[in-house]
Amino acid sequence: GAVVSQHPSWVICKSGTSVKIECRSLDFQATTMFWYRQFPKQSLMLMATSNEGSKATYEQGVEKDKFLINHASLTLSTLTVTSAHPEDSSFYICSARDHREGIYNEQFFGPGTRLTVL
Amino acid sequence: GNSVTQMEGPVTLSEEAFLTINCTYTATGYPSLFWYVQYPGEGLQLLLKATKADDKGSNKGFEATYRKETTSFHLEKGSVQVSDSAVYFCALDFNKFYFGSGTKLNVKP
Numbered sequence: 383g384a385v386v387s388q389h390p391s392w393v394i395c396k397s398g399t400s401v402k403i404e405c406r407s408l409d410f411q412a413t414t415m416f417w418y419r420q421f422p423k424q425s426l427m428l429m430a431t432s433n434e435g436s437k438a439t440y441e442q443g444v445e446k447d448k449f450l451i452n453h454a455s456l457t458l459s460t461l462t463v464t465s466a467h468p469e470d471s472s473f474y475i476c477s478a479r480d481h482r483e484g485i486y487n488e489q490f491f492g493p494g495t496r497l498t499v500l
Numbered sequence: 501g502n503s504v505t506q507m508e509g510p511v512t513l514s515e516e517a518f519l520t521i522n523c524t525y526t527a528t529g530y531p532s533l534f535w536y537v538q539y540p541g542e543g544l545q546l547l548l549k550a551t552k553a554d555d556k557g558s559n560k561g562f563e564a565t566y567r568k569e570t571t572s573f574h575l576e577k578g579s580v581q582v583s584d585s586a587v588y589f590c591a592l593d594f595n596k597f598y599f600g601s602g603t604k605l606n607v608k609p
Binding site: 388416423424425426428431475477488489490491492493494496 | 532536541542543544545546549589593596597599600601602604
């Protein structure tokens with residue numbers, strides 16, 4: 383099946399610094415990638431949808447200047463948490479959708495990145 | 501709008517017991533339905549899916565049937581194992597994913 387990777391799997395940073403998380407589709411072209419945030423013992427909250435080569439679409443309440451998303455290629459999307467604060471600590475999960483013709487465009491999820499801001 | 505409602509947990513069962521986790525949905529169209537499983541500290545793994553009404557998804561002994569008349573997609577397993585302990589998420593896909601709140605399953609030896 384299709385594989386999505388994330389890097390790093392966990393990161394600890396100081397308050398005020400920026401952190402970049404990568405999401406890669408390893409064996410398929412992902413024209414659309416999604417970024418989710420998951421708080422402890424809660425469900426996934428969609429943050430934004432990114433399409434290759436265009437600006438991301440953010441869900442209501444998500445600060446686009448805080449969470450910068452870039453989807454520069456068909457296999458890579460990045461989420462940058464700028465000026466991170468402790469309340470940004472969370473589990474961030476990406477997913478990718480394969481839009482090749484004839485293939486059901488199911489979403490495949492990455493393993494997640496745990497961010498801890500001190 | 502689109503939404504998913506699933507039973508609250510945690511659900512605690514003894515090994516070999518029968519499992520049902522209820523999931524109902526509301527949708528403006530005809531979504532695909534999914535069950536995902538999440539083990540501690542990990543991302544989501546697809547457990548099973550159904551893309552149209554009356555489809556039955558199955559995997560690793562788990563089953564769920566897409567019931568349009570009751571807008572439901574209940575997850576069942578005839579005999580759970582300790583290794584099934586995890587959080588289970590019901591989700592629908594209609595241009596984007598909508599997740600239920602998750603149900604934690606604890607299986608005791």
